[in-house]
Amino acid sequence: MMLGPSFEFYYVDTQGKIITYSADPSKVKRTHIDTSPIKSVISNRINAATLSPQNAASDTSVDTSVDNNLITSLPILGDDPRQLNHQKIFSAAPVLRDGELQGYLYIIIRGENYDSIMQAVKANNQFGESSIIAAISLAVMLLLLLGLFRYFTLPLCKISNAIKGLSNENWETQKLNLNLTMSQDNELQLVVTTINTMLGQIQKQFSQLQNIDEQRRVLLADLSHDLRTPLASLQGYIETLHIHGEKLSAVERSKFIDISMKNSKNLKLLIDQIFELAYLEGGQVTLQNESVALGELIYDVAAKFELKAAAKRINITVDPAECNYQIFADIGKLERVLSNLIDNAIRHTPEDGEITLSVAEHSKDGKKLEIAVKDTGIGINQNELTHIFNARYRASNSQEDKQSHAGLGLAISQKLVQLFNSELSVESQLGKGTRFSFEVVKTQLV
Structure with a gap:
């Protein structure tokens, strides 16, 4: 055993009985081994060696007679004394005394200790290989996870960067858009589309706020001008009366007072209309609904304007006469x-x-009435019809008269009609007249 754990030594007789061995007795499980492989090894060795006549003569007493079928190519396997059904590579040599064969020295190559050590080494190698494979697999998995993470987060990063870039955009002059296209239709593309829709609404509302602000500035400028004119005139005549009152004749004094009263009325009318429009736009007006005889109301309003219409020989009629x-x-x-x-x-x-005030049933079920005011006046250009309900808007062909007008009448009327859950509509042709109409709900026929 000094040669190392790879060898196991046994001495067997010519019949294969194990006589002695260099092993723990508890580990040897065979009492006999097959001698045919031993004879085959010895025979191959004799046939392969170049023997001198003296060596051949000295080995004549060795029993090397074996069947030719036993002479096989290397390696030749022999019985393993430590295993009942297992064979191993071996080496053998005859044991002679006085030229007579006494037995064989039987040596097992790669014995049980060697196998145990090799199995431990293989186990360690397998563990090392398994650890390397596991480490490589883990590294590959991490790379794949990083790739997937990058794949899913890259569009989000693009969206985030695009949204951050919007803060540098000029909202007044540029159309806001993410300008992103995903590789396929998925949730992220839906997010981009939704954000673009939202940006479009913000841009639209921003433009509307700009238009409203511009209209507000124009309205304030116009109203300031309209307020300044009667106020300056009123102040001038009052100062004249105050400074030269005693020097003025009774006729001049009366004329100045009449003009001052007229300017004060115009000023009050303008201020009243400004407050009325402000209340309507602020939603601070409530309706006090009651049962109304529509015919009586229309005739009363028409009668209120008879004198003013007669001054221009304008005829006001109601259709139908019995409303x-x-x-x-x-x-x-x-x-x-x-x-x-x-x-x-x-x-x-x-x-x-x-001028005709008409009332007609407008819906198929007869529950709504259309009230219309039609004139034979100068009419309105078609491209201006959408603007006439704006405060202070004056048509290009509007006629001036001697009275002051704030230009808020149609804007106020539209807001009031909207309180009735209706819209003030307009139809007009140049030189043929204009027709305004709206709807009210009928309760019953008197």
Whole structure:
């Protein structure tokens, strides 16, 4: 055993019985081994060696007679004394005494200790290989996870960077858009589309706020001018009366007082309309609905403007003459709308013109009535119809008269009609007249 754990030594007799061995007795499980492989090894060795006549003569006593079938190619395997059904590579040599064969020295190559050590080494190698494979697999998995993480987060990074870039955009002059296209239709593309839609709405609202602000500035400028004119005139005549009152004749004093009263009335009318429009736009107006005889209301409003219409020889008619409809509405606000429309019609209708107040059932179920005010005036350009309800807007062909107008009548009328859950509509042709109409809900027929 000094040669190392790779060798196991056994001494067997010529019949294969194990006589002695260099091993722990508890580990040897065979008592006999097959001698055929031993004879085959010895025979191959003799046949392969170049023997001198003296060596051949000295080995004549060795029994090397074996079947040719036992002479096989290397390696030749022999029985393993430590295993009942296992063979191993071996080496053997004959043991002679006085030239007579006594037995064989049987040596197992790679013995049990060697196998145990090699198995431990292999186990360690397998563990090392397994550890390397596991480390490589873990590294590959981490790379794949990083790739997947990059794949999923790259679009989010693009979206985040695009949104951050919006802070540097000029919202007044540029159209806001992420300008991102995902590789396929997925949730991220839906997010991009939703953000672009939201940006479009923000841009639209921003533009509307700019337009409203611009309209507010123009309105304030116009109203300031309109307020300054009667106020300056009123102040001038009052100062004249104050400074030269005793030097003025009674006729001049009366004339100045009349002019001052007229300017004060115009100033009060303008201020009242400004407050009325402000309350309407602020949603601070409530309706006081009651049962109203529509025919009586229309005739009362028409009668209020008879003198003013007669001054221009304008005829005001009601169609049908017997307007027996009952409605449920705020009589004060409805009268205000009709008054604004008739006053506007008289102002833009030339002499010998015609103004018609008509009422007709407008819906198929007969529950709604259409109230219309039609004149034979100068009409309005088609491209200006969408602007006439803006505060202080004046049509390009509007006629001036001697009275002051704030230009808020149609804007106020539109806001009042919207309180009735309707819209003030307009139809017009140049030189043929204009027709304003809106709807109210009928309650019953009187």
